[in-house]
Amino acid sequence: MSVIEIALEGCGSPADLLKSKIEERTARIKVIGLGYVGLPLALTVQESGFAVSGLDLNRARVAAINGGAQVISYFEEGRVAEAVASGRFSATDDYASVTAADVILLCVPTPLSDKREPDLTQIIRAAESMSAHLRPGQLIVVESTVWPGATSTLLRPILERSGLRAGEDFFLGFSPEREDPGNQTHSTRTIPKIVGADDPISRDLLETFYSQVVTQTVPVESCAIAEAVKLVENSFRTVNIALVNELKVALDAMGIDVWTVIDAAATKPFGFMPFYPGPGIGGDCIPVSPAYLSWRALDVGSELPIVDLARVRAAAAPSDLAVRIASDLNTKAETAIQGARVLLLGVAYKKDVEDTRESPALYMMQHLEAMGASCDFHDPYFPVLPQTRDHPTLAGRISVHLSAETLAAYDAVVVTTDHTEVDYAAVARHAPMIFDTRNVFDRAGIAIDGDRTFVKI
Ligand SMILES: NC(=O)c1ccc[n+]([C@@H]2O[C@H](COP(=O)([O-])OP(=O)(O)OC[C@H]3O[C@@H](n4cnc5c(N)ncnc54)[C@H](O)[C@@H]3O)[C@@H](O)[C@H]2O)c1
CATH class of the missing domain: 3.40.50.720 (NAD(P)-binding Rossmann-like Domain)
Known part of the structure; x- marks a missing residue:
């Protein structure tokens, strides 16, 4: 040697x-x-x-x-x-x-x-x-x-x-x-x-x-198992989010608060995991992974109908909520969606991040405007709305400053993202009609003045 x-x-x-x-x-x-x-x-x-x-x-x-x-x-x-x-x-x-x-x-x-x-x-x-x-x-x-x-x-x-x-x-x-x-x-x-x-x-x-x-x-x-783990985790999440959004609508019709039900159900030490309703799924991860899994399933001659239905239902959440807002404005405030002024609180896809990818708030804004509403937004992470692939016409809009006067000037204020850095108590005091898609007011124990219209959707 x-x-x-x-x-x-x-x-x-x-x-x-x-x-x-x-x-x-x-x-x-x-x-x-x-x-x-x-x-x-x-x-x-x-x-x-x-x-x-x-x-x-x-x-x-x-x-x-x-x-x-x-x-x-x-x-x-x-x-x-x-x-x-x-x-x-x-x-x-x-x-x-x-x-x-x-x-x-x-x-x-x-x-x-x-x-x-x-x-x-x-x-x-x-x-x-x-x-x-x-x-x-x-x-x-x-x-x-x-x-x-x-x-x-x-x-x-x-x-x-x-x-x-x-x-x-x-x-x-x-x-x-x-x-x-x-x-x-x-x-x-x-x-x-x-x-x-x-x-x-x-x-x-x-x-x-x-x-x-x-x-x-x-x-x-194997690499394939590790790849599948990620997609299964996020598909599981998507299916459960679609499920709680569906439960929210049905329980609401029965006069039952879905968030209270979920919190009580979550006390069960096995067999239940809490997922919460919201305006839809966003980010670069949860909406994407199930599509990857489903695409690959088709590629090998299989199908994932439950995952696919959950994807469809999750993607429909912003438009479902926009329709509900239009209907409640009409019935509860005698205000037509055509010409209504709506302020969305939060354009980020989730709390306390400066990321609008696949954000349900942006889809909701487009649906409301398609019905004739005039929308503004407030988001502490976005002084200006960035360019996004799916919402090019929204780019460049400016976040409005929150004050008693601005809040009072809107027909409806919709909480779309539950950012910590928003004065929800001021919203409760000054906005004439509030739609809460994130349960922020109940979670923070903020009472709504009696003469305000408050809807958890
Ligand atoms: N964001 C999440 O929460 C999250 C969670 C889990 C997994 N993922 C996955 O992680 C991956 C990355 O996601 P992200 O959220 O960090 O994306 P991102 O868009 O925040 O960042 C990706 C970065 O890669 C850069 N880039 C693009 N092409 C490049 C190239 N060819 N060479 C070098 N740099 C390049 C971009 O400039 C960008 O800065 C994705 O596959 C995503 O699905 C994301």
Whole structure:
């Protein structure tokens, strides 16, 4: 055996080398896509002691991150700046930097197409860009939501255009992102992490890496299982949200408050999990995952009619509520929807986040305006409405300032997002007619003045 061979044997296999680098936290981590998922993940990995380099094609975002800007509103103040100041976190838009990384985490968007089918264009592009810069001994983990089988049958062949083989020259796995933006109780670090790979070496490396970063890893035997876990979780959620929205309407007709029923039912220590009604589902995750699962089911000759019905019902919620608002304005306030002035409180798809993707509030605004209403909005996270694919005509509208006078000037005020930073007591005092889609007034114990019309919808 030559000196070189002895030296190489001493170093171990590429997987062993990578494993020791990960365990010693000297492995260099690359996070591709610094959005709502990639940025918190990159910061959590950096805070675990690794050197992290982010990669995003959005140059303005890269510059803002390198300048230590907050970037995501619900981050703790100074989190990005501290990471940058540590010297172990920076961002770039250059794919050539992939070569220097030991572990690469892929967090680019995987939305729906105009036909509401999986649109993997951006992740395919990212894989193509990466494959030109791969080297032996790297671990690649897909975190973006994809249909079961996509990592192994779609992305792997693209990565192997590098001339390297997955499971031999580089290691490949899937670990679904379970980020819940704005959730103050469960963070990236404390949410158990599913880790799946098609070969034991890749799986072991995934487990080794994530166990340095999160409190619990849950290994599964293939990328496809890990991919399916994510879609099943979100389909379960969609079906249950559609169910409670349906229950709300039926119980309301019986004069029973659905929120009170759910809270009482939730005292059962087994067999029940509370889901709450609302104006619909939004974000880049819950409305998207069931469509991915359903699309893949059809692809293999199967069907998911319950999931599909829930998707349809969830998507119809904003228009159902708009019709209910029009009807109640007519019957309870003798005001026609044609020409009515309506203020929507919140355009973000969920509480305390600055994200309007698939926001039910925007769909509701369009439905109300289609019926002749004139709508404004107030949202502390959106001084101006951004451009969105599905609502191009709403872009540029300005958030109205909340005051006694402005609230009193609307025929109806609709709580569409339950942001913390809104003075609901003032709304209760000054708005002549209030529609609450989020149960905020009862939850906060805010009484409504007797001469106001209040409807929980
Ligand atoms: N937002 C959530 O709550 C959530 C939760 C779980 C899973 N997911 C999934 O995580 C993935 C990412 O979602 P997100 O919400 O972070 O998206 P996002 O839109 O917030 O951010 C994605 C980032 O990727 C960048 N990007 C796009 N194409 C790129 C490319 N080819 N190379 C480099 N950067 C690129 C964009 O500029 C953007 O900054 C999606 O698959 C999504 O379904 C999202």
